[in-house]
Amino acid sequence: MKKKMLAILMTGVLAAAVLTGCGGSSSASSTDSSDSAAEATEETAEETADTAAEPAGGTYKIALIQQHQTNAFQIGVSEAAQAKADELGVELTILSADQDAAKQISQIEQCVSEGYQAILFEPVDPDGLGDAAQAAADKGVIVINVISPCTDWENHGISALSCGDNVTAGETEMQHVADLLGGKGNIAILTGPSGDAGGLQRLEGYENILKNYPDMVQVVEPADCQWDTATAQGTVESWLSAYDLDAIVCENDGMAVGAGNAAGANSGIVITGVDGTPDGFEAIVDGRITGTVSQDGGAMAANGIEAAVKLINGEQLENNTIITTNIWIDANNVADYQ
Numbered sequence: 001m002k003k004k005m006l007a008i009l010m011t012g013v014l015a016a017a018v019l020t021g022c023g024g025s026s027s028a029s030s031t032d033s034s035d036s037a038a039e040a041t042e043e044t045a046e047e048t049a050d051t052a053a054e055p056a057g058g059t060y061k062i063a064l065i066q067q068h069q070t071n072a073f074q075i076g077v078s079e080a081a082q083a084k085a086d087e088l089g090v091e092l093t094i095l096s097a098d099q100d101a102a103k104q105i106s107q108i109e110q111c112v113s114e115g116y117q118a119i120l121f122e123p124v125d126p127d128g129l130g131d132a133a134q135a136a137a138d139k140g141v142i143v144i145n146v147i148s149p150c151t152d153w154e155n156h157g158i159s160a161l162s163c164g165d166n167v168t169a170g171e172t173e174m175q176h177v178a179d180l181l182g183g184k185g186n187i188a189i190l191t192g193p194s195g196d197a198g199g200l201q202r203l204e205g206y207e208n209i210l211k212n213y214p215d216m217v218q219v220v221e222p223a224d225c226q227w228d229t230a231t232a233q234g235t236v237e238s239w240l241s242a243y244d245l246d247a248i249v250c251e252n253d254g255m256a257v258g259a260g261n262a263a264g265a266n267s268g269i270v271i272t273g274v275d276g277t278p279d280g281f282e283a284i285v286d287g288r289i290t291g292t293v294s295q296d297g298g299a300m301a302a303n304g305i306e307a308a309v310k311l312i313n314g315e316q317l318e319n320n321t322i323i324t325t326n327i328w329i330d331a332n333n334v335a336d337y338q
Contacts, residue, residue, distance in 0.1 A: 060090040060312055062305065063111040065104055065121040067148070069096040071227060071254040072277035073297050077147065080298025081120075084305040092305070099193065099226075101125035105132040111141075118142035118308035120301070123150050126197040130156035142311045146304040147297060148198040154320075159311055162304035162322040164295030166198045169274050169326050170205020170251075173293045176328055177216075177247050180270045180290065184215030185246030188239055189222040190232050190255040202251045202274060219243050225255050229279075232258030245269055253280030253292050260288030276329055276337060284334045291330035294337065299324045 064081050066074055078094050085092035093116075097104035101124040109132065111119050119141055123129040129150050133143045137157025145153050145161045153161055177187070189206065192199035203222070210216055220243060225231040232255035236248060240262060247270035248263070250256040256273030257280060263269050265287040273280050276294025283289040303322045310317060329337055 060118070060309065061093070061114075061116045062090050062118045062120065062308055063093045063095060063107075063116045064146075064301065064305075065095045065097055065107050065111075065119065067097055067104075067122045067124050068099050068227075071229065071252070072279045073227075073252060073254065073275040076277060077122075077297045077301045081301035081305055084302035088305065088309050090305070090309060097121075097124050099124055101128050104129065108132045108136055112136050112139050116141060117312045118144065120144040120146050120304045120308060122147040123197070125195070127151045127195075133158050142308050144304045144308050147300050148196060151197070160304070160307045160317055160320040160322065162300045162307060163198075164297075164300060164324045165326060166201030166295075167205040167208070169293045169295055170202035171209050172205075172326050172328055173202075173272050173274055174206045174209035174249060176291060176330075177249055177270055177272055178209060178213050181216065181246055183213045186217055186219045186244055187247040187249060188220050188236075188243065188245055189218065190225045190235065190248065190250040190259065191222045192224070192227045192251045192255075194224050199251050206249060216247075219245070225258070227252050227254055229254045229258040229261070232256075233262045234258075236262035247271070250274070253277040253283075253289075256280060256289045256292065257283045263288070276327070278338070281329070281334050281338050284329070284331055285338075291328060294327045294329055296324045 062085065064078070066077060068074060069078065081094065082092055095107050097107060104121065104124050108119055108121065112135070119136055121129070123145065126149065130152065133150065134157040137143050143158045145158045147163050149161055149163055150156060150158060189203070191203060220239060223235045225235055232250065236259040239245065248259045250259055250271070250273045253273035253275040254277070256271055259271050260283050263271060271289040273289060273292040274295065275297060276292050280289065280292045284291060307317055307322065
């Protein structure tokens with residue numbers, strides 16, 4: 001019995017020694033594990049920092065802030081932008097400033113705070129958006145100006161401008177009007193919002209051509225119709241009761257359609273627009289308007305999205321001014337663009 005008890009006691013001592021040894025090893029392992037955990041934590045922190053610098057899920061967040069979304073041109077812009085975003089696999093948020101410059105500034109600021117990698121915008125106020133654009137750029141956001149240029153855009157943190165050549169568009173439109181009138185006649189002009197950069201440039205183009213045709217007379221002051229079809233229609237209805245017009249030259253298709261609605265199909269009045277929109281094409285086909293100059297607003301937006309993605313990826317742009325081509329479209333070629 002004594003021998004048996006001694007054996008049990010010895011077994012206990014040996015077990016204790018083994019446990020003590022394990023405890024020592026465990027302590028060393030624990031230290032090693034702590035070091036490993038610390039290293040892992042460091043690596044995780046680095047990975048988290050890297051992830052924070054990249055968009056969630058590997059998808060870039062891009063915002064497009066339009067002046068408004070009230071006509072066919074703007075709808076075409078948003079549709080083309082979305083199609084390009086889908087093609088490139090980026091997340092696109094499309095917002096409307098509703099022709100409110102203060103709202104657009106607030107939208108830019110909100111997009112910055114929400115972590116968008118790029119913001120595209122068509123300025124409501126070309127003179128008043130520079131500071132907001134610069135503030136966004138200072139936060140590391142890529143800023144792209146589309147469709148209508150900001151004043152002095154290159155000095156306000158804006159990385160690229162994607163637009164048409166509005167002066168040339170105006171010249172192209174008015175030259176076709178001059179040709180159709182044989183260089184003489186009574187004309188009237190419908191403009192976009194007062195102060196809009198694109199509208200002012202188109203008006204400059206009109207004036208460049210009118211200098212060459214002293215017998216083309218503006219019988220009424222240009223009317224600001226805010227790009228709006230209904231406003232243009234009402235304005236032209238009042239004009240037709242007061243003036244004998246040979247041509248109505250409009251700064252966009254929406255207003256040209258309004259003028260065409262007021263004059264009626266095959267009125268004999270030359271009615272023209274700019275933008276090359278589906279409603280403009282339809283009005284050409286049914287004889288309410290004569291022609292339009294297409295600048296392809298959809299391409300302006302799509303080109304802007306593509307430029308933004310390249311810049312986010314760290315690539316360089318071959319040219320930071322991306323210009324679309326002007327094309328005259330009338331009854332002779334409208335079928336090619338519908």
